[in-house]
Amino acid sequence: MKLNLQRRKASPHAFAILFCLAVLTALPAGAQTDADQLALGKKLFMQGAVPACSACHTLKDAGANGAIGPVLDELKPDAQRIAKALRNGIGQMPSYAGSLSEAQILALAQYVSRASSAAN
Ligand code: HEC
Numbered sequence: 001m002k003l004n005l006q007r008r009k010a011s012p013h014a015f016a017i018l019f020c021l022a023v024l025t026a027l028p029a030g031a032q033t034d035a036d037q038l039a040l041g042k043k044l045f046m047q048g049a050v051p052a053c054s055a056c057h058t059l060k061d062a063g064a065n066g067a068i069g070p071v072l073d074e075l076k077p078d079a080q081r082i083a084k085a086l087r088n089g090i091g092q093m094p095s096y097a098g099s100l101s102e103a104q105i106l107a108l109a110q111y112v113s114r115a116s117s118a119a120n
Contacts, residue, residue: 058071060073
C-alpha cells in the first residue's frame with residue numbers, strides 16, 4: 001500500500017521527464033519549432049528552391065502564380081505526397097533530392113500542405 005502511494009506520487013514527474021526527453025529527441029537538429037518550419041517552407045517555396053516552386057505553381061499564401069504545374073490551392077496535396085514529388089520529381093517537375101536537404105524537403109511539405117488546405 002505504501003509503495004503504491006509513493007508510485008502514484010512519483011509518476012507524474014516521471015511522465016513529465018519522459019515527455020520532455022521524447023520531445024527533445026523528436027526535434028530535428030537545430031531544434032526547430034513548428035512556426036520556424038513553416039516559415040522556412042514558405043521561404044523555400046518563394047525563392048530558396050532552385051528552380052523556384054513559384055515559377056511553376058500557383059499558391060495563394062506564397063503570392064505565387066506560376067502556370068506550368070497544378071494549382072496547389074486546388075490540388076491540396078498532403079505532406080507525404082509533396083515530399084514524394086520533391087524527392088523523386090514528377091512529370092516535368094525536377095527532383096530536388098540533390099539540391100534540398102531532407103529537413104528542407106520536410107519543411108516545404110509541411111508548409112505547402114497547410115497553406116494549400118487553408119485556402120478557399
Ligand atoms: C519546372 C516547373 C516546376 C517547378 C519548378 C516545380 N514544379 Fe511541382 N509540378 C510541376 C508539374 C508540371 C507537375 C505535374 C506533374 C505531373 O503530374 O505530371 C508538378 C506537380 C507537383 C505536385 C503534385 C505532385 C503529385 O503527386 O501530383 C506538388 C505537390 C508540387 N509539384 C510541388 C512543388 C514544389 C513544392 C516545388 C518547389 C520545390 C515545385 N513543385 C517545383 C512543375 C514544377
